[in-house]
Every structure is written in C-alpha cells, then in structure tokens.
Amino acid sequence: MSIIRPYGDTTGDGMVQLSFTLPVPHDKRAEGAAVQLANKMGIDPALVVHSKAMGPDFTFFVVYGPVHHLVDTDKVEVLERDHPLLSPKEANLLIRKGLRRRLTVVGACIGTDAHTVGIDAILNIKGFAGEKGLEYYREIKVVNLGAQVAVPELVRRAKHEKADAILVSQVVTQREAHLLNTKEMSAAFREAYSEDTRPLLVAGGPRFTEQMAAELGVDRVFSRGTTPGEVASYLVDALVTKRQHPIRKKTA
C-alpha cells in the first residue's frame, strides 16, 4: 500500500496533533485564529484541546484533528544505502585486503561548536547505540582533534596524517552556522588538494539532511541517529571497494 494517512487509533482516521503559539492575547478570537490556521494546514475539524496565555501578548495552543492530505510513500525520495552494512570484523578484513594499510580518519568539531557529542559517538571506542566507535576498528587509525578546530588546522593535520577521510561534526548551530562552516571546510580542502588526491569529506550532525551533500561540497552527509557501523561501512565502500578518494601511491 503506497497511499497512507496518519494513524490515531483507527486506520484511515488521519489524526495529528500539533502545538504552536500565536502572537495575540488569549481570548475567543485567538482560539478562532488557531482553528483557522489548523484548517488551512488541512486539519478539519480542528479541535483546540488546550490554549494558554504566554504573557499578555501571546497564546499557546495544542490542536488535534484529522488531516485531509494523503501521502504516497512511492514518491518519497530517500538516499538508499547502495553498499552492504559491515560488521567491524568485515570492515577490517576488507581494508586489510584492499588497502594493505590502515585507513586514516581525521575527525573534528569545526568552527566554534564545542559540542563533541556527535563526533565522539562515531569515533570514540565507547560508540553509540550499542555499536563501538571507529577507534575500535583495528584497521582504522582515528585522529580525533576534538572541539573548536579551525579549518586551516584541520587541513594541516589532514595532510600531516595523510588522511583518507575527514569527518566533521556540527551539533549546536544557529543561523545556519553548520552549513557555512561545512562549506568553508569543503572549499578549503578543495583548495589544498587536487580533486583526485583529496580525502573523502564527510559531514554529520542532527541539523543536516542527507540530500545536502552536493550543496555543501562534501562526499557524504550523515544525519541524526547515524551509528559508527554505518559510517565505517560507507568509508570502506567509498575508499576500498569503489576506490573513490584519494588516489595515493602505495607507501610502505
């Protein structure tokens, strides 16, 4: 079945809940305005189940009701994984056979973001969601630069470590700082490396969507809830199986 509607307690009832604030004092007219907004959003009839003044000039609403819209799941676009999900053991084996050296990953929180939760979840041995981080992979060398790393410093360390892949994380952001920082990062790497030698660029964080990769100038974007295993599988696929970046003469 590809045509669906939201589910409350009966198939096809279309029930949703939402909450919002309107910049009007709390009175009958405000409730009418909330109903009008909900109607325009496709909720009809709209049931204002709660309204409360937020100071003299604002009113908060909780609204329940059925939406009329239908969703066609066949028309949903997602970035499907086109490579196998590997266990740490499988990933190690593929790297050892295919690369014949350890794969080097340099990770950092760039810009002014001091929240290393994201990059640590992926890199630290402790990991995330029951999966061990990349430090656990014997064939992956992890250099975690931590928080507030300036882009030039990241490029310098990437060169020094001969990085195969760069992982940057952006957690706390305002006014699209995560997008600006990531674009700055990808531009700097493109300037410092030729296209066929530059490391694989990977960005991650809760405010990114996976479709953003091209816009940001990175090879791959990971969004909320990504596990270390997913990142490792992608790195192995891109760097070992598909040999995307970087093309490097074999050294010892």
Next chain:
Amino acid sequence: MSRINKLDLDPVTVRKARSLARKAGRPIVNLARQHTTVSVERAVLRLAGLTGADADGIPWVNRLADTVRADVGLEHGLALPVWDALLRGEAEDLEVLAQKAATGSVTFRLPEGRDAVRARSASRKVVAAGIKQIDARRRERDRLIKKHGDPEQRPWIYLIVATGDIYEDIPQAQAAAREGADVIAVIRSTGQSLLDYVPEGATREGFAGTYATQENFRLMRAALDESSRELGRYIRLTNYASGLCMPEIATLAGLQRLDMMLNDSMYGILFRDINPIRTFVDQRFSRQIHARAGIIINTGEDNYLTTADAVEAAHTVTVSQLLNEYFAKEAGLGDWQLGLGHAFEINPDIPDSFRLELAHAMLARQLFPDAPLKWMPPTRHMTGDVFRGYLLDGFFNLVGAMTGQGILLVGMMTEAVVTPWISDRDLALQNVRYVMGAAGNLHEDFHPPADGFIANRARQVLAESVELLERIVVDHGLLNAIADGTFGLMRRPADAGKGLDGVAKKSGAYYNPATELLEAGQ
C-alpha cells in the same frame, strides 16, 4: 537547606579529599603567582578607566598593551612603563597615551629608582579608584537586594537568553523575569572565548549568543533593575568570565554590577583548548575580582559529563568541585559565592539512573553545605523526543528539590532541537513550578538509609575522588593530569593551546597595582 549529615560521609575522608585538593592546587597557584598575561595587564588598564576602541574596533587597552609589550616586554607588567610615560608628560591621560602608542609616537621604558617609585604610586592611585567603583557597585547591589528582596524560594530559577542582539535580549530577559526567572544569563556569542580582545559598544550580531561588552552589560543590568522594581524581587544577571579575556570581562562585570559569572578553573583548558598556564593565571585574577565585587561564580563541571560518561566520570566532577573550591577560596571568594556546578546527565536507559543522580547530587550538597550549588539540566540524553525530554526535565527538577540545590538552570524540552521558543520556556517553568510546589519540601522527609544504594553510591564516588586526587598529587601533578585527559577525556598539554604567547614569567621588577590592592583587601 538542611544541614543534617544525611549521607553519613566519613568526616576523615572528606577532610582528606580537601587536603589533597589543596596539595594538587597549590603548585598551580604558585605557577599563577609567577606569571602574568596580556589579559591580566589589560584588566589593570580597564580598572584605571581606559575604555573605547580605535576605528577598527580594537580596544585602546589592546593598542596600549601591545605597544608597551613591544617596547619593554610583558614580564614587568604594564603599570610601571605606562604610568612612567604619563609622568614623563607623554600624554595627559591614558586614552591619549593609547592613541599615541598606536601611531608609534611614544616610546616606553621600564622606569628605575625614584621614577619607578613615582610610577608605582601613580598607578596604584588610579587603579584604586577603579576598585572603589567596584566596591560602590557591590554596596549598590546590597542596597537593591534589601529594597526589592531575594527570591522567596530556593533554588533560584535560572533562565538563558541568547538572541545575538542585545536589543532583542532585553525584552526577552524582562519577559523571562516576569515569567518567574530569578537569574538571567545572557549567553555569549560562540567564538568570543577565543577573541583576544573584548568588543566595544552595544552589539546586534552574534552567533548563538550576544557578545559580552561593557555597554551590553550596562544596558541589560539597567533593564533588569527596571524589572526588579516592577516585580519586587532583585533579578540577578549572569555572564561569562571565560576564554582569553576572562580577567577583563570579570573587571567589566564588577564595574557594571553583574551578579554571577560563569568562571571555571579548567573549562577553557579542556573545552576551548586554551593554554593551561594562561587559564590558571587569568582564573586567579578574575576570581580575585569576583571576590571583591561580591559576584557569585558558577563553575562548569556539568560540561565534563557532556563528553565523558556521567556514571564512570562522576568522581571527576567531585574532584573538579574540590579543586574549584580550593582555587576560589585561595582567591578570596566566600562559600556563599561558590556556585559549584553539576548536572543531570546519566543515561536514562540504565537501571537506577534516578537513584544515581540523587546520590551524586546529595554528595555535592553534603560536601559543600554552604555553597549555592548550580544544578544543570539534561542535554546529552535529550534526543529530540520532546515528550520524553519534558519528563526527564521533571525528574531533573525533582532531584533539585530533594537535594536543596541553590541555582537551577531550567531545562528545555527542545534542547538539541531549537533555541528555546516562548512556549518552551513557559512549559519549562510550569514544570519547575509544579515540582517545586508539589515536592519542594520533600528534602525534609528524605533521609536515605546509611546502608542503602544512594549512601553507598555517594561513598563510592567520594572514595574514587580521593583516589584520583591521590594519583594527581603523588604521580604527576595537576598539569600532567590535564595533559593526560583526566577531565572530560580532553588531553591538554601545558605547553600547547591557544593564548600561550600572551603569557610571561614575571621579572623581579614586576608590579601590578590591582593584584596588590586585591590581595591586601582579602
């Protein structure tokens, strides 16, 4: 606040923990005494009344400090060469001197003999006037608190404002006070901690926060004075004395009557990669200013738990609290000024997480019975599920109520989703009010058994803290422990980090009138 020994901690162990913290901290204090930094010296100029900036926005204190440093070095302090130049008639006042210094039309020297004595006493007189201003602001605060009153309840309700624009912050802060906030914190623009100057004037552009400037401090304090009058309780204002300019920002806070300052002994080292020596020198001076200004400091132990596991690393919080206490008292702060931090950051999926939180919070409460502890809400396990987050914040508030915390930073269910909306703040305050109303006095009935889970866990964390402090003292010292990643899993060696080039070892001729006056007043 109940003073009963609820956890039955062994007083010998507690004394041992404190004495180890003293042993670990003393070499750091000695190190701090032996060095100065560009920001400490600029703070002296600010106390002497030098304000303003050049056409590029570079403050005159920076211009003057840079020139003096280029001529005679930083190791003697700025006071002697600067006031020597004034006494030689190079300029009629500090601002003109700074302007001349910027254009290169004045050369500085280190005065000797009688010239040095005269420069010394001239600088001392001017800086003393600045410290008198801080004293006057403190008396003013005492008067206003007497007039408007303190909040009726403990913990004080602490809310954050962060728009980036001081003129947007003001109505938001006033609204938050009206909704029940006792303390308003204006979050700084991210990145300010790494600026080696304090921006000037009222600012309207910041990322995820508003720049800390003297004028922004003044505007917000005036607005909250208005709110205090309207609401009949004194609304406190908080900002951040951290980063590369912490001594200067502490000074500006004292001059503009801010009431609390985030001021952690190790935060800059661990989370901003600022050089450890730079941080400890700047820390000591800024705490001496806070002590004098009657400002309550808030320490940042909550941050460790955002990078390290809150159960495994619980004892690092205790160790840091003990170190912060030692450094604070050495700098002249009283117990009532120690807003030692801790946080509700244990993974809610692990069994007994709430009991563990209670144990940790009670341990802090009992170790520091006279300090207004700052209790910080969950952030790490706020997943975007706002409904679950709201429940988690409720449990956080409950721990706050049951353990008599001093300052409660209100948790937002939209943590990690958006900067708080007006409705988020209102819902969060409803949560706090409900818990405080329903269970605010529960601590009167709450006496966990001496052989129970909570008491045992508290004793275990204390024992682990003592072990860690012993390792720090015996093995390798605090600087090495920081270099090894003991706190927050961050490795920060003493010879690296930002701001190291702004540190100098004091010469025999070094003179700093501010330090002299602040230490004499202790």
